[in-house]
Amino acid sequence: MADTLSIAFTNLASPMVLFFALGFLAALARSELSVPEAVGKGLALYLMLAIGFKGGVSVAEAGLSTQLLVTSLAGIALGFAIPVLAHTLLRLTTDLDHATRAAVAAHYGSISVVTFVAATEVVKAMGLVFDGYMVAVMALMETPAIIAGLLLARVSTPAGEGDAAARHETAHETPWGTLAREVFLNGSVVLLLGAFFIGIITGPKGMVAIGPFVDAPFKGILCLFLLDMGLLAARRLRESAGLTLPLAAFGIYMPLIAASLGVVTGTLIGLDVGSVALLTVLSASASYIAVPAAMRMALPEANAAIYLTLSMAITFPFNLVIGIPLYAAVAQMLAG
Amino acid sequence: MADTLSIAFTNLASPMVLFFALGFLAALARSELSVPEAVGKGLALYLMLAIGFKGGVSVAEAGLSTQLLVTSLAGIALGFAIPVLAHTLLRLTTDLDHATRAAVAAHYGSISVVTFVAATEVVKAMGLVFDGYMVAVMALMETPAIIAGLLLARVSTPAGEGDAAARHETAHETPWGTLAREVFLNGSVVLLLGAFFIGIITGPKGMVAIGPFVDAPFKGILCLFLLDMGLLAARRLRESAGLTLPLAAFGIYMPLIAASLGVVTGTLIGLDVGSVALLTVLSASASYIAVPAAMRMALPEANAAIYLTLSMAITFPFNLVIGIPLYAAVAQMLAG
Amino acid sequence: MADTLSIAFTNLASPMVLFFALGFLAALARSELSVPEAVGKGLALYLMLAIGFKGGVSVAEAGLSTQLLVTSLAGIALGFAIPVLAHTLLRLTTDLDHATRAAVAAHYGSISVVTFVAATEVVKAMGLVFDGYMVAVMALMETPAIIAGLLLARVSTPAGEGDAAARHETAHETPWGTLAREVFLNGSVVLLLGAFFIGIITGPKGMVAIGPFVDAPFKGILCLFLLDMGLLAARRLRESAGLTLPLAAFGIYMPLIAASLGVVTGTLIGLDVGSVALLTVLSASASYIAVPAAMRMALPEANAAIYLTLSMAITFPFNLVIGIPLYAAVAQMLAG
Amino acid sequence: MAVSTTLCKRLELIIARPHLQIFAKLFETAGVTGWTAMKTAGGTGTSGIWREDQLTGADEHVVVLAIMDAAAAEAVLEEISTLFARYPGVVSVTDAQVLRPERFSGQPKKADQ
Amino acid sequence: MAVSTTLCKRLELIIARPHLQIFAKLFETAGVTGWTAMKTAGGTGTSGIWREDQLTGADEHVVVLAIMDAAAAEAVLEEISTLFARYPGVVSVTDAQVLRPERFSGQPKKADQ
Amino acid sequence: MAVSTTLCKRLELIIARPHLQIFAKLFETAGVTGWTAMKTAGGTGTSGIWREDQLTGADEHVVVLAIMDAAAAEAVLEEISTLFARYPGVVSVTDAQVLRPERFSGQPKKADQ
Numbered sequence A, B, C: 001m002a003d004t005l006s007i008a009f010t011n012l013a014s015p016m017v018l019f020f021a022l023g024f025l026a027a028l029a030r031s032e033l034s035v036p037e038a039v040g041k042g043l044a045l046y047l048m049l050a051i052g053f054k055g056g057v058s059v060a061e062a063g064l065s066t067q068l069l070v071t072s073l074a075g076i077a078l079g080f081a082i083p084v085l086a087h088t089l090l091r092l093t094t095d096l097d098h099a100t101r102a103a104v105a106a107h108y109g110s111i112s113v114v115t116f117v118a119a120t121e122v123v124k125a126m127g128l129v130f131d132g133y134m135v136a137v138m139a140l141m142e143t144p145a146i147i148a149g150l151l152l153a154r155v156s157t158p159a160g161e162g163d164a165a166a167r168h169e170t171a172h173e174t175p176w177g178t179l180a181r182e183v184f185l186n187g188s189v190v191l192l193l194g195a196f197f198i199g200i201i202t203g204p205k206g207m208v209a210i211g212p213f214v215d216a217p218f219k220g221i222l223c224l225f226l227l228d229m230g231l232l233a234a235r236r237l238r239e240s241a242g243l244t245l246p247l248a249a250f251g252i253y254m255p256l257i258a259a260s261l262g263v264v265t266g267t268l269i270g271l272d273v274g275s276v277a278l279l280t281v282l283s284a285s286a287s288y289i290a291v292p293a294a295m296r297m298a299l300p301e302a303n304a305a306i307y308l309t310l311s312m313a314i315t316f317p318f319n320l321v322i323g324i325p326l327y328a329a330v331a332q333m334l335a336g
Numbered sequence D, E, F: 001m002a003v004s005t006t007l008c009k010r011l012e013l014i015i016a017r018p019h020l021q022i023f024a025k026l027f028e029t030a031g032v033t034g035w036t037a038m039k040t041a042g043g044t045g046t047s048g049i050w051r052e053d054q055l056t057g058a059d060e061h062v063v064v065l066a067i068m069d070a071a072a073a074e075a076v077l078e079e080i081s082t083l084f085a086r087y088p089g090v091v092s093v094t095d096a097q098v099l100r101p102e103r104f105s106g107q108p109k110k111a112d113q
Ligand SMILES: Nc1ncnc2c1ncn2[C@@H]1O[C@H](COP(=O)(O)O)[C@@H](O)[C@H]1O
Pocket: D033, D034, D035, D036, D037, D065, D066, D067, D068, D103, D104, E014, E015, E042, E043, E044, E045, E046, E047, E048, E049, E050, E061, E088, E089, E090
């Protein structure tokens, strides 16, 4: 166990984590270093295109097992179960208003692409293998939690408040069409799944064509992106107004709880070690790209500063630095 | 013939076409997926720099034949002939006002760099070779059609209208200096020709230095750019207001007619098969970067939505998916 | 000597210089070619991250010599001496107001990262080697000149003016905290030093991971960036209003004087030839990223057009085209 | 004046970018003939500070500028004040002189749109 | 007021980005002492909807803001109304109080430039 | 009007981007409850022409928009006119009607902050 952990934690001295730390410290110290918004978004698009495509190619090589179906269903189930759990914990430990509570819950039911990408590097460095289709599972886990969040927002509205809210909603409720679009046609879902299917269709031949783009510079681009993430996370933390201690604690224990659910589920459905580790990481991670935009639309009365700070400035750094190696080590012990 | 066609159409399953389709379908389905404007422009700069430079290096290796001169003249002649043809067809089949008609004609006389770049990949995949100087020919074909369009705008103004227009123009006509700059110093002309000459000057030694930048990731970057093009094309199509059926039809038959001119010209002047295919593609393609900006300046009264929708949302997708393999197959049959 | 010079000046036909010339000529001729601001800034971030990291890795391989300390101190001393010299020359030869004079002096005491990067390529092409820690020396030389500039601004204020200025300053002087941040936490200092230390920590293993990102495309990205620099420099030159002949002359002779200081210092402290060449280039180059922003904050009454035009549009092109090979040749003769 | 100008209303709206389509729909329904959204770089308000360099669009704002006649302005303000119960935002209305006033007088659409 | 302010005109122009240099020339000729162009993210008008993420600059707009005295405003409006016959655009003029009014009073240039 | 609006001041400031934090502090101290900075694409003024595509942030401007009540506007203008002795910039103030006026009345902070 000590060995497994110590191998896992060599991650701490990887360029990835170090560049993240550089950004984080720079912003904490109030350096003006910044990555232009368009560049950050471009790097995120690259990472999604590349990880989706590489997953697809590896599925084209390995063939599609029935495991994909089982794992996807498990992933979607986690995407509903985790928000319910998160919502309950938030109700018990914080005094967030009901809309913000539901919105936060949705973030934790969803996933973070960059956390997943960083985890694949750690898992590979530990000598573990994982199934290419885990990328598709990730894409499928991205948005169901949006629905879970909205249902929680409606169910949890207290009686009197509910009437007022009901009146509003008749007038200005977000139309279901808009919501469905956020869930099924969310930009990152479309890009991840699209690139995944293009990888399946073009297979190794496609990899020969665009491998030098999606493969060779991948880790370097991830480092630059993590530098940006570090800057953004620390700035959020510095400027966060409404962050109470119970909320910050939630940002640490919630990923651990969700990870437990994930590692057990992954082991039970019989995934191999690397894939269990990745399902655990997906469970533990919280969205900071796809879900925030959707929540702004669907629950505009929720406090955006809260859910962005929690997922981006608390849970993401925790997962990147401590969570990923920990989850991978546990997965190896349980499923290895 | 069937064989040639079927080889050409393997293009349909290339990552390039698939990423374009992904973007197109995503935007049609109203996904919010988008590429930041600055990133799209950056990718376009990269593609022009790389294709220009690689063309120059291959000329440095092969030596400059007199064919370059003949082909350039042929290309420029096509750049004047095609707008005249297009203008006549538009007058006969649509009720566009005279300024918009002339502006559309100018777009079809010019070329699309990305269509050319995609075609070089298809031509290479078919095992054909082409001359490096075709890049220079492309650059030279980019802007003469702007002049053609302006002449058509003046000539075609009906008597009464003409007087009114004449009066305006005395007051606010675009100065010739501005126009000359658009034609000779247009951004993409300068970058393509500049990179081409730098390729000639630095030759294979230059390629050793920057090959890992202009060569290795080229196809991957093209894929990302085509994803963006798919998004932009489909959004234009969805939002296009003034697009009538005769106009849409023009967007399909005009490239076919221009391609016929191109393939015959290329064969007559004795180009080898790959180069004939590329000259055909240049003839068939319509500008959506260089000419729109120039037309906004020179013919501000023309309806920009019409010419942008036609060249970007109808003709570009048609050429990318169907046109390129078709033209390449025909070129092979005629000149092969 | 003739030989050394002629080898050094093969630099003139390198893709780097040619792309810079392309941008410069295009903008002089009033082409609208331009690189989006976010892309330019992204390329600059890449160059700093890559050069910093590669320097760190090479230190990890070579070990840290005590030379680093000596060279750093020498570099910082140059960063104070050059502004004093520049300030005196400006007072004698121009009629700049005292704030602008101090601000210009600060620019020349600092360094230009891209000039350094271009010089490493020339030095390597000449077959010379240099120490990896020169990157750290560069980072350390970036901002001390800001302090020198501010001290000069205060010292040089003439009596009467000083009183008025003093009154202002009591009310609105830039707080020292802000200044310290500009000096120690300036974005490029943080990124260069941060990437340098990450390179030391991760060493050759880190290079295996992100080498395909920081190494392979490096020269190509430098070319694209220099194209942008050419455009920006020539536009500044064209639009510069207050540029007098004595000022323009200063932009040429000042780097030569500073280079003399640098080459002598480098030789005296016993650096090897490549490193002497680089210290000379650092002395001769003037900042156009880190210092302008700091001066806008600290000396808002200085004329920004003057210092930006001088460093970006006169000294940078001069150094890139003539300075670098000249300094390298002299370094080779003195220290070789 | 040599050119004749007409009095109109200049309405300026500061909202979260993800809500732009909702207000665009409001304008369309109220017969506003046009609007322009402007890019922002940062700001502060009751819910704290924000700046543009964020990955997620959730924390970005736009300033929407729309010129319309007084009748449209009144109708639009009424609608906006209802929307503001759910969507946060800031609105202000200024008098402005315009050329070609007929451009700014649209027809409200029927609610059944 | 403790600080004295002066009444000026705030002119706001929405035009296609490629036409910016034409209107800039107009301002220069009319003696306007300065202007600022602001970035836009999208809009709608009589010719439909547009948004920023387009490759070609042809379909992009800017909002130009210029502060000037009343005399300059009148002259500029007159010129603009002629230009609008050929170049599409929207203009509005608002009263505004400024500091340092001498900054905003320029001299028109002779037509022979 | 069906919705009741209140008269406020709309202050618009054009400054160099590196000075934004200084003016933001001024707003905060004066009790201004919010502001929004808008992106620019270029401009001209007494110190010549500038455009956005510059690497260094030194030569970039922002337009800052802040809505406040008349008392705050007066206080802020006073402060700005002092700052303008050292930091270049342009300011203008316009009357504007707003909804929810209580949003725009803040409390100035003590100088000892
Ligand atoms: N009433 C308006 N208020 C604000 N912006 C407008 C208005 N009308 C038009 N615009 C802007 O001007 C652009 C061109 O208008 P148009 O020529 O009517 O299509 C539109 O896309 C908008 O960005």
